[in-house]
Amino acid sequence: MNINNVITNNNQEKMHWGDGLGLWDVARNKIIGLATLAIYYSQAQDADLKKLIEDGVNNIVLPHIKQVQNKLQAEGFNIPNEPELSRKLYDQPASAAPNTMIKDDEIAMSLRELSRLTMSLETEALRNATRPDIREMLHNIFEADNKAYGKVVKLQKDKGWVDIPPYFH
Numbered sequence: 831m832n833i834n835n836v837i838t839n840n841n842q843e844k845m846h847w848g849d850g851l852g853l854w855d856v857a858r859n860k861i862i863g864l865a866t867l868a869i870y871y872s873q874a875q876d877a878d879l880k881k882l883i884e885d886g887v888n889n890i891v892l893p894h895i896k897q898v899q900n901k902l903q904a905e906g907f908n909i910p911n912e913p914e915l916s917r918k919l920y921d922q923p924a925s926a927a928p929n930t931m932i933k934d935d936e937i938a939m940s941l942r943e944l945s946r947l948t949m950s951l952e953t954e955a956l957r958n959a960t961r962p963d964i965r966e967m968l969h970n971i972f973e974a975d976n977k978a979y980g981k982v983v984k985l986q987k988d989k990g991w992v993d994i995p996p997y998f999h
Contacts, residue, residue: 845905849964852955856971857898858910859951860891863944867891869932870941876934882985883941886978894971901967935991938982945979 845853867887874880899909932940952972959965986992 845902845907845961845964848958849961850902850905850907852958852968853898853902853964854907854910856952856955856968857895857902859948860895861910861912863948864891864912866944870937873932874934874937876989878985878989879934879938882981886981890974890978894974897967897971901964935986935989935993938986938989938991939993942979942982942986945975945982949975949979 864887867883871880871883871887874883895910895912899911902909949972952968952975956965956968956972959968
């Protein structure tokens with residue numbers, strides 16, 4: 831692949847620097863975030879919170895990682911990779927911290943903030959992408975994460991796990 835074409839996008843059919851780097855960043859962020867989600871899952875006591883995390887990993891995070899990896903690989907790029915992605919959520923080592931270390935309301939607050947940061951990164955990736963199929967993929971990823979963010983906010987409200995900001999009483 832000609833590096834000049836990758837950087838300047840002289841060939842509109844090939845993925846360029848902004849497209850590839852944005853996809854890489856999105857996938858890498860989700861891969862790195864899996865460890866945090868696994869810790870939160872093991873710490874969570876509330877069944878609804880555990881289900882929210884589990885559904886988010888299985889229905890959003892892992893499919894997004896795979897989707898981006900497939901696209902990058904098809905375009906001839908190396909892929910951000912993490913072996914055994916799906917086992918992380920359920921892996922409970924003997925040295926795990928006690929479940930009282932992080933309270934459920936703190937986990938929910940942190941999930942909300944991590945979601946906000948993830949969507950900021952996705953917005954940056956979307957701004958730098960120019961190829962229509964890449965922009966659509968990034969838009970769909972952002973949209974799914976925004977819906978997940980809404981579920982976290984709803985769970986916080988339903989459980990009374992309200993923190994300021996962004997809530998007002």
